[in-house]
Amino acid sequence: MEIALDPLWDSGRIRALINSGDAGGLIRFVRQERGWRQTDLGRRAGYSASAISRLENAGSVADVHVLKSIAAALEIPVGVIGAVLGVTERSAARVAPAPRKEPAEEDPMHRRTLLAAFGLAVPSHLLLKVDDALASMPAPAGDVTLSTGASQLARARTLFDGGHHANLLTLLPQLLAGAHTVAESRMPEAYTHLAGCYGLATEALTKIGRYASARLTADRASVYAALSESPLAVASATRSLGIVLRHQDRADAAERLTLEAAAKLESSTGLRTLAERAAFAQMLCTGSYTAAQNGDRARALELIGDAERAARALPHRPVPGQSPTLTPAAVRLYEVGVHWALGDAGTAIHAGQALHPRQFHTPERRGRLHTDLARAWWQWGKPEQTAQELLLAHRAAPAEVRDRPTIRAIVTDLVRAHPRASGVRELAGALATSRRQL
Numbered sequence: 001m002e003i004a005l006d007p008l009w010d011s012g013r014i015r016a017l018i019n020s021g022d023a024g025g026l027i028r029f030v031r032q033e034r035g036w037r038q039t040d041l042g043r044r045a046g047y048s049a050s051a052i053s054r055l056e057n058a059g060s061v062a063d064v065h066v067l068k069s070i071a072a073a074l075e076i077p078v079g080v081i082g083a084v085l086g087v088t089e090r091s092a093a094r095v096a097p098a099p100r101k102e103p104a105e106e107d108p109m110h111r112r113t114l115l116a117a118f119g120l121a122v123p124s125h126l127l128l129k130v131d132d133a134l135a136s137m138p139a140p141a142g143d144v145t146l147s148t149g150a151s152q153l154a155r156a157r158t159l160f161d162g163g164h165h166a167n168l169l170t171l172l173p174q175l176l177a178g179a180h181t182v183a184e185s186r187m188p189e190a191y192t193h194l195a196g197c198y199g200l201a202t203e204a205l206t207k208i209g210r211y212a213s214a215r216l217t218a219d220r221a222s223v224y225a226a227l228s229e230s231p232l233a234v235a236s237a238t239r240s241l242g243i244v245l246r247h248q249d250r251a252d253a254a255e256r257l258t259l260e261a262a263a264k265l266e267s268s269t270g271l272r273t274l275a276e277r278a279a280f281a282q283m284l285c286t287g288s289y290t291a292a293q294n295g296d297r298a299r300a301l302e303l304i305g306d307a308e309r310a311a312r313a314l315p316h317r318p319v320p321g322q323s324p325t326l327t328p329a330a331v332r333l334y335e336v337g338v339h340w341a342l343g344d345a346g347t348a349i350h351a352g353q354a355l356h357p358r359q360f361h362t363p364e365r366r367g368r369l370h371t372d373l374a375r376a377w378w379q380w381g382k383p384e385q386t387a388q389e390l391l392l393a394h395r396a397a398p399a400e401v402r403d404r405p406t407i408r409a410i411v412t413d414l415v416r417a418h419p420r421a422s423g424v425r426e427l428a429g430a431l432a433t434s435r436r437q438l
Helices: 012-020 024-033 039-046 047-056 063-075 076-086 104-120 124-135 145-162 165-183 188-207 213-227 231-247 252-271 274-293 297-311 326-343 345-353 363-379 382-397 399-402 407-419 424-438
Strands: none
Touching: 012 076, 012 399, 024 039, 024 047, 024 213, 024 231, 024 407, 047 063, 063 076, 063 252, 076 124, 076 165, 104 345, 124 213, 145 165, 145 188, 145 363, 165 188, 165 297, 165 345, 165 382, 188 213, 188 231, 213 231, 231 252, 252 274, 252 297, 252 345, 274 297, 297 326, 297 382, 326 382, 345 363, 363 407, 382 407, 382 424, 399 407, 399 424, 407 424
16 A cells, blocks of 8 residues: 655755754754643653653654654654665655554554644645745735725634635735835834734644744734834734744743733723723733743633623623633633643633533634534543544634644544444544645
8 A cells, every 4th residue: 555755754954954963953843843841752752851852852762762752652653763864765755654563443443543643734835825924025916005904804714713814825925025015115114014913823833733833923923013012012023933833842931921912002002992901802812822822820820710701891792803812711612722731631621511502603613612612522532522622623613633743643542442342433534524625
């Protein structure tokens, strides 16, 4: 049987890591591509998060056995590991993962799911175009004004909220090019617009697990937000940067940055407008989630409680044109994630079951409700409930299952460990169909 080549193993970044012999960097890069934290990889490989950190930061590897175990958990092909260690030809990086011996009854589904889980979330040529644009901004197509740019940004936001990530990535290079042209006026509102475009790019790239590119766009959003002198733009850009830092295993820095920005927003504006209150509450939510992932239970619960109190004055339906579009229900959805991150699956499920999809007004948020519940059920060891929530998420917003690396990893684990559980085969089939439609 012919096995499809995963483009990841022939990417420029992989070749560069092989050429430099940076085994630790290879582990870090692939882990981040999977959307895993160091604790996630440690759990799968049987090592502590600190051991993973030491390996990633060491560059060279003293214990090849440890490297092989961790590489196996990441499903890095043997040829790639041999190449980075200098024991095989470097062209060996152009190989697909070795086939595994699997139970016959789960073979076709398992294979489809592996491709769905570890292949690129969106077409690779779109990612390359975005990376090219970030390296050398293209010329805008036609005349662009602040008004037309705002319309383009609104359209791009609608694509994100609808889970149309491929379409959004197609639009991003020209969106950014046009925003840069508008910003040549050096008007504060033009810088605000440019920061908003880079902020949306950061959200999209983070969603699909492209953390290195997301860090670049987040940094640029912060620079242009500062030039705009808009407290809301600065808060939004800082929050986006904090989220990227969290995904890059810098939770301490992410939490500090986010909470300092929240305090500055409160002190500089007095939170007099609806948008300022919503931004403040959302930053508290992000700070809470980051504290939870950092293992700081007391801080996480304190912050999510503060966020809920701050959100009480917000409307239950988003206000058109308001950014961020936060509601009290959205804050409670953050609470689900906080309890999950703290390891309290039962509390997370209880909080999530008090919510209803009708409380969320975009496919992305409705899908997120179900994926957050799925993570909690999976943490609790309930495969059938996990599969059912993922099916609901896929029906609401296929991209929430298809494009998020951590969720695709749960699907893969479901198929491996529970191929006959109710809903698993249906879920794998739905995900494979969704990917073919890209």
